[in-house]
């Protein structure tokens with residue numbers, strides 16, 4: 001089982017070339033597949049699309065260092081899925097609580113747009129990550145592509161479980177699937193996703209995964 005790709009994973013040539021460009025331009029950045037953050041014993045798995053070039057690709061921790069992370073980590077802290085302080089750095093001491101965060105595509109794609117083939121090529125790492133989470137109760141997909149990749153990962157039919165903001169599917173066997181518009185700067189600036197809308201998604205998650213203790 002391989003929940004994490006190797007640092008020089010060669011499987012997506014376009015992403016490898018992009019990674020090499022950034023390694024040359026910014027040698028102090030992470031510039032590699034971004035590993036899952038949090039324990040695989042968690043009950044919640046947040047699945048994003050792919051690292052942002054100046055966010056997770058720079059810092060090496062999902063959603064850390066760009067706008068999407070500000071909203072995501074603030075909300076995780078508010079709902080008890082994290083403790084500490086989020087300071088947009090991987091060494092800020094923030095700890096996830098019963099939650100883990102990963103991406104459908106582990107390497108940064110040009111213009112934030114992985115191809116269909118790249119999404120499929122990286123899917124085995126998501127499959128193995130999900131398979132390695134024995135207590136997984138809820139998967140939160142951020143954006144349609146992440147949602148569709150999760151559906152494919154679980155061998156489910158996309159038409160039976162279409163993406164929608166705050167859509168929730170409770171399966172007979174396996175984790176509940178909750179989806180949300182991606183918490184990107186674009187979506188929040190345009191009003192497609194507001195903070196109350198994002199919090200409503202986490203309320204739906206908490207209803208399925210009560211806080212422990």
Ligand code: SF4
Pocket residue numbers: 005009010011012015016033105106107118121122
């Ligand atoms: S996106 Fe995934 S499969 Fe493709 S090179 Fe990166 S780690 Fe490997």
